[in-house]
Amino acid sequence: MSRRRRGLTPEEKALWHRVADTATPLSARIRQKGGVASDDDRDDAAGKDPEPRVRPQTVFSPMPRFRIGQAAGAAGPDHSRAPSPAERLAAAPLRMDHKVHKRMSRGKIRPEARLDLHGMTLAAAHPHLIHFILSAHAQGHRLVLVITGKGRGDHGPLPTRPGALRHQVPHWLHTAPLSAVVQQVTPAHYRHGGEGAYYVYLRRPAG
Template identity: 50%
Template sequence: MARRRDLHPEEQALWQAVASTVTPNIRHRAKTVLPAAQPAISPVDPPPVPPKLPAFRLGEKLPPKSVRPAESPLRMDAKTHARMTRGKLAPEARIDLHGMTLAEAHGELIHFILGAQEQGHRLVLVITGKGKPGREDDHLHRQGGVLRQQVPHWLRLPPLGLAVQQVAEAHLRHGGSGACYVYLRRR
């Protein structure tokens, strides 16, 4: 590797003259290493970028921020919850709702959850899938799938709300954000 040489005074003056005429490219700002003899030129910090808001029409209701099942308050014991969220607790039963319509999926989910509780299961896995990204003007699909959004709501409403104790997003080995754990109450 070649050893770097120090700049001569006329080279430093030329560098300073050129550097004072350049405006920094904020998008692709590269870190430049200046020789130790030169004073450091600090580029201007870019202004903070405001968050991009979704398209909104007058009179339209806002879409839900997130319908992740993990937002429900902790109602089960902490040790079991920690084992469940780390994927160490295996689900006793599972249902896959891929390819079903809302009506079919709702009926199947009610039948599955109530049947699992009747059999004495405590932890079941409901696979909804992540969904396809929808059109920009379709606010239902913006978060990624109708089933993924509806299942947590169905699990809070009667008759399932009486059987369900806790709903949490599944661990990656069990489907991640495309599935949810449902912890059932004892019969």
């Protein structure tokens, strides 16, 4: 003999209607999204856990090779190397007669005096250079030769870069007190020392 199901009491029916009023039907969720059910809605309706989505991987193109010292977007050889003393002197303005400068650069003018600084430290060479140049100018010399050597480094109390004298002497010649009597400095011709020596063309003595 089957048992007769008990119906809901008025209190249970009222509670059920209050819960049902707070729920949103599945069809209403689809309508809010434009009438197309999403994968998440279909999974919810079927009672299944949504499958994890795989994000598309971004493929990065290889970066172009970049040289140290090269400007962004620039191509060609690296020009970050510091200019040599000869290159700096060649770029300096000409302050003497062009024809005399041409003959001097070709080694066709014999220097009237010479100073050999090869092997000296920077501290010892500087006063020797000042004395030699001022004395040569006082004697009326116009072209003198200063030998520095190509240099393997000066042996002083502090380490210096190779060829320190070759780099420093042009700077000394263009600063006081020597700048007042020096008119032009150029690398010497190979017969007078080449890259290891400088021609120093002096101004005429006053009076």
